[in-house]
Amino acid sequence: MDSLIKSVGESDYQPEKYVKELSQRCMGPEELLQQKTNVQSLGEQINTMLKKNVFYNYIQFIDTAKEIANLEGEMYQLSHLLTEQASLLNSLASSSIVSEQISKSGKEVNGVQNTEVDNVVEEKRVHKLLNIMERVENCNNLVDVPDRKCLHEGDLLELDPIENTPVQRIHCYLFTDICIVASWLSSRRGPARYRFQSMYDLCNLAVVNIKDIKNSFKLLAFPETRVFQAPNTGLKNDWLSKFEVAKKSQISVENKMKSSVDHKMIQRTDSIQLVHNSFEPETTEPELPEWIIDLADDLDVLIAQRHFEDANSLISKARQYLEEHGDQISTSIEQEIKTKLENRIQALTLVLTKELQVSPDKSHKGGLRAARRAVRILNQLDKSSQACDLFLKVCSNLLKSQLQYVKRDGAMSTFVKKYSMVFFGTTIEITHEFLYKAFPNSSACSSAFILWTIQEVNDFMVILNKHMFVPQTSLSNLSECIKVIHKNCQELCDYGIDLQFQIDGQLRIPLTKSINDIKDKTIEVIKIRFSEDKWKPFNLKTKQQRDKIVEEYTNYGFSNIESYNKGESWIMLTQNTITFTRTYLLLLNDCLVLYSTDLANVIDQLLYEVFAAHCNYIKSSMKNKNFVNDINIITTNARFILDIFLSHCFKVYSASTGNVNPQIHTRLKSEFGVIPTQNITGYI
Amino acid sequence: MKKNNAQQPALHKVIMVGSGGVGKSALTLQFMYDEFVEDYEPTKADSYRKKVVLDGEEVQIDILDTAGQEDYAAIRDNYFRSGEGFLCVFSITEDDSFQSTMEFREQILRVKNDENIPFLLVGNKGDLTDKRKVSLNEAQSRAQEWGVPYVETSAKTRDNVDKVFFDLMREIRARKKEDVKGANGKGKDKGRRKKLKCNIL
Ligand SMILES: Nc1nc2c(ncn2[C@@H]2O[C@H](COP(=O)(O)OP(=O)(O)OP(=O)(O)O)[C@@H](O)[C@H]2O)c(=O)[nH]1
Numbered sequence: 001m002d003s004l005i006k007s008v009g010e011s012d013y014q015p016e017k018y019v020k021e022l023s024q025r026c027m028g029p030e031e032l033l034q035q036k037t038n039v040q041s042l043g044e045q046i047n048t049m050l051k052k053n054v055f056y057n058y059i060q061f062i063d064t065a066k067e068i069a070n071l072e073g074e075m076y077q078l079s080h081l082l083t084e085q086a087s088l089l090n091s092l093a094s095s096s097i098v099s100e101q102i103s104k105s106g107k108e109v110n111g112v113q114n115t116e117v118d119n120v121v122e123e124k125r126v127h128k129l130l131n132i133m134e135r136v137e138n139c140n141n142l143v144d145v146p147d148r149k150c151l152h153e154g155d156l157l158e159l160d161p162i163e164n165t166p167v168q169r170i171h172c173y174l175f176t177d178i179c180i181v182a183s184w185l186s187s188r189r190g191p192a193r194y195r196f197q198s199m200y201d202l203c204n205l206a207v208v209n210i211k212d213i214k215n216s217f218k219l220l221a222f223p224e225t226r227v228f229q230a231p232n233t234g235l236k237n238d239w240l241s242k243f244e245v246a247k248k249s250q251i252s253v254e255n256k257m258k259s260s261v262d263h264k265m266i267q268r269t270d271s272i273q274l275v276h277n278s279f280e281p282e283t284t285e286p287e288l289p290e291w292i293i294d295l296a297d298d299l300d301v302l303i304a305q306r307h308f309e310d311a312n313s314l315i316s317k318a319r320q321y322l323e324e325h326g327d328q329i330s331t332s333i334e335q336e337i338k339t340k341l342e343n344r345i346q347a348l349t350l351v352l353t354k355e356l357q358v359s360p361d362k363s364h365k366g367g368l369r370a371a372r373r374a375v376r377i378l379n380q381l382d383k384s385s386q387a388c389d390l391f392l393k394v395c396s397n398l399l400k401s402q403l404q405y406v407k408r409d410g411a412m413s414t415f416v417k418k419y420s421m422v423f424f425g426t427t428i429e430i431t432h433e434f435l436y437k438a439f440p441n442s443s444a445c446s447s448a449f450i451l452w453t454i455q456e457v458n459d460f461m462v463i464l465n466k467h468m469f470v471p472q473t474s475l476s477n478l479s480e481c482i483k484v485i486h487k488n489c490q491e492l493c494d495y496g497i498d499l500q501f502q503i504d505g506q507l508r509i510p511l512t513k514s515i516n517d518i519k520d521k522t523i524e525v526i527k528i529r530f531s532e533d534k535w536k537p538f539n540l541k542t543k544q545q546r547d548k549i550v551e552e553y554t555n556y557g558f559s560n561i562e563s564y565n566k567g568e569s570w571i572m573l574t575q576n577t578i579t580f581t582r583t584y585l586l587l588l589n590d591c592l593v594l595y596s597t598d599l600a601n602v603i604d605q606l607l608y609e610v611f612a613a614h615c616n617y618i619k620s621s622m623k624n625k626n627f628v629n630d631i632n633i634i635t636t637n638a639r640f641i642l643d644i645f646l647s648h649c650f651k652v653y654s655a656s657t658g659n660v661n662p663q664i665h666t667r668l669k670s671e672f673g674v675i676p677t678q679n680i681t682g683y684i
Numbered sequence: 685m686k687k688n689n690a691q692q693p694a695l696h697k698v699i700m701v702g703s704g705g706v707g708k709s710a711l712t713l714q715f716m717y718d719e720f721v722e723d724y725e726p727t728k729a730d731s732y733r734k735k736v737v738l739d740g741e742e743v744q745i746d747i748l749d750t751a752g753q754e755d756y757a758a759i760r761d762n763y764f765r766s767g768e769g770f771l772c773v774f775s776i777t778e779d780d781s782f783q784s785t786m787e788f789r790e791q792i793l794r795v796k797n798d799e800n801i802p803f804l805l806v807g808n809k810g811d812l813t814d815k816r817k818v819s820l821n822e823a824q825s826r827a828q829e830w831g832v833p834y835v836e837t838s839a840k841t842r843d844n845v846d847k848v849f850f851d852l853m854r855e856i857r858a859r860k861k862e863d864v865k866g867a868n869g870k871g872k873d874k875g876r877r878k879k880l881k882c883n884i885l
């Protein structure tokens with residue numbers, strides 16, 4: 001036999017040659033026949049080996065696919081993180097189209113990668129700004145301007161500019177480009193200590209030392225004049241010198257930016273002088289078109305009237321105009337226009353994001369469709385990632401409100417089925433809207449979306465688990481629910497979102513525990529049944545009743561059950577055997593629904609231990625002196641269970657799992673197959 | 685202090701402009717405190733307030749003494765914007781300072797957007813006759829060209845110091861009265877005051 005395997009396995013094996021050799025060597029037909037059976041059994045052996053191999057390959061393939069699915073999720077996560085960082089860097093570098101130079105240099109820095117020190121300094125700077133935003137109620141966004149730094153802050157007393165009488169206590173912040181005045185909050189709520197009052201652009205601000213009022217200085221922000229008193233002379237001088245430094249460095253930055261432009265154009269004014277008076281030497285500038293002049297006002301009106309689309313197209317028109325005519329307009333005017341334009345873009349963004357913001361009193365009737373408009377315009381304004389974040393919040397909210405309507409009373413499985421249906425139904429709707437309507441062709445947003453679904457499905461499973469895994473839940477109940485969840489999840493798969501891995505992951509721990517609990521309970525019940533078993537044939541009282549059982553088992557797939565019939569209404573299988581086989585079949589059925597590679601071990605262990613427990617009791621009954629006279633019926637039952645029932649069960653098992661040669665089957669057979677089935681008397 | 689808004693005297697905002705070292709601060713301090721400071725300490729931006737009697741009416745004058753130094757030139761706009769009248773000072777001993785008055789005038793007109801803004805051309809250090817570089821004639825003809833009064837002062841001897849402040853206050857007061865009239869009448873008198881077309885973007 002070994003030589004046979006060897007020669008067949010050889011690479012230069014030739015069947016004809018081999019047969020020839022055999023026929024020459026073999027003496028007589030018996031030997032040839034023997035060889036034939038050898039070859040046949042080898043064929044069978046190879047066949048099972050092949051099947052096994054196919055099965056293992058298959059399992060491996062499935063596992064790998066799952067791992068890949070998970071890996072994909074992680075890649076999305078990574079990609080999401082990267083795009084978030086990129087957009088953060090971008091917004092730091094170029095949140096304002098005014099600071100083109102800065103953004104350009106920012107991008108260079110981006111490319112070269114900041115040194116660590118720079119990062120730390122930058123982090124500190126941003127942190128400080130965020131901290132201020134937290135302390136000042138209603139504060140503007142401070143981090144939107146790149147390189148903005150807080151230079152000085154402190155408490156001051158505001159005086160009436162005419163009468164010099166104290167007005168209020170204020171807290172003042174000086175930044176590289178602006179100054180913020182905030183009043184003290186009378187009652188402190190949360191981290192906020194001050195309320196935002198006013199913000200001044202440093203370039204429109206003049207600081208004056210008041211000589212004849214102690215420790216005081218003036219801020220001229222035409223037409224407003226504000227007078228502040230510092231606690232002492234030293235602090236006042238601090239303020240004055242900080243303001244001076246800030247103003248000077250700002251001027252030098254501006255000078256650098258406009259070094260090519262005539263010196264006189266440096267000063268920034270609130271208005272753009274389009275027609276030049278006789279004192280202005282330069283009169284060569286081209287007239288701006290009317291619509292550019294009215295741009296800011298028109299945009300304000302459009303935004304106020306909620307004509308967002310029109311506002312957006314006007315913005316892009318203006319952007320295009322600036323791009324094309326930028327070199328014809330003087331730099332300072334161009335900067336003015338850009339600043340105003342940028343302000344309007346921000347205003348529009350703000351209105352649109354407000355539109356998308358979820359608030360408890362907003363109804364969800366409009367749902368996703370209502371968000372479409374705002375999302376579309378935000379996308380056009382290059383604010384996709386902002387829109388995406390907000391849109392996902394809307395989705396979360398929608399999902400939450402839909403799930404709220406699912407009634408939690410009533411049967412567990414009814415709830416789970418409904419809940420799962422609503423969850424996946426809504427998620428499919430959202431997926432459709434997100435991937436096809438709101439953010440088509442945006443990989444960054446898609447990865448954000450995948451992360452969102454993973455988060456949501458995890459939350460969903462946490463709730464379901466709470467309902468499903470309570471002590472009284474039977475395995476049938478569980479398997480029924482999980483079947484439904486899997487089916488619903490499959491429908492989402494058609495949209496390219498595969499959450500099965502997440503769901504199985506969430507189920508693994510509680511299911512393992514449930515299966516183990518059920519195993520212990522079943523074994524306990526088996527023990528009780530054996531303690532009451534008298535090993536008597538089962539009397540079903542009437543023939544009809546017995547026929548019913550025969551029919552039931554025939555339906556299960558057992559042939560020839562009638563052979564156990566005895567007399568009118570008796571059956572040679574005991575009531576314990578009938579109960580056990582029924583229970584085991586049910587258990588097997590449920591287990592097979594739940595079967596997955598993750599759970600294979602636990603399930604196999606359950607199937608093995610329960611079966612083994614029963615067999616062990618049969619074994620000990622055989623040795624029990626009280627049942628000496630019942631040894632025949634014990635043997636009959638044992639044979640039924642080990643020969644007929646066991647192989648039936650693992651046929652079912654193999655058919656469902658694809659595992660043609662389950663280990664537990666072999667193990668049970670080898671452990672209990674030796675129960676003597678003949679000459680029992682001799683065994684005792 | 686009690687509030688008595690109704691009783692509050694009129695406030696006139698005067699701005700001292702001119703090159704560094706011409707005596708803006710000296711004039712201001714002489715007017716405010718009747719003292720003359722020999723040391724030169726460049727100014728950044730100082731403000732003073734004083735109650736005075738102008739033609740029998742109690743008024744307040746607010747003086748903003750600005751920096752003449754060239755490195756502050758870029759940030760003057762924001763100061764000028766708040767002024768109602770300007771004393772444009774040069775030193776008669778320094779021709780450069782006289783030439784610079786052109787620039788100051790231009791800048792003021794641009795910022796205030798008003799050709800008839802109350803404005804006095806002031807030739808200071810009149811006590812230093814032996815060092816005179818700018819002739820009276822020269823200065824007067826420039827003032828005439830601009831349509832503004834020219835006055836020579838000395839912060840040291842207090843010559844004409846009160847005069848320049850009071851004359852300017854009178855002009856400011858007159859302008860304010862005119863504005864009220866104009867506003868009460870049939871709208872702004874656009875023809876007289878050549879307002880510059882201004883589009884606010
Ligand atoms: N002889 C004489 N000296 C004067 C007169 N006015 C000012 N000075 C001197 O000129 C110098 C400069 O005077 P300031 O008043 O500080 O000059 P400023 O115009 O305020 O200069 P900045 O503050 O730099 O713009 C000081 O040493 C003064 O003593 C004057 O009328 N006659």
Ligand SMILES: [Mg+2]
Binds near residue numbers: 709726727750
């Ligand atoms: Mg001075």
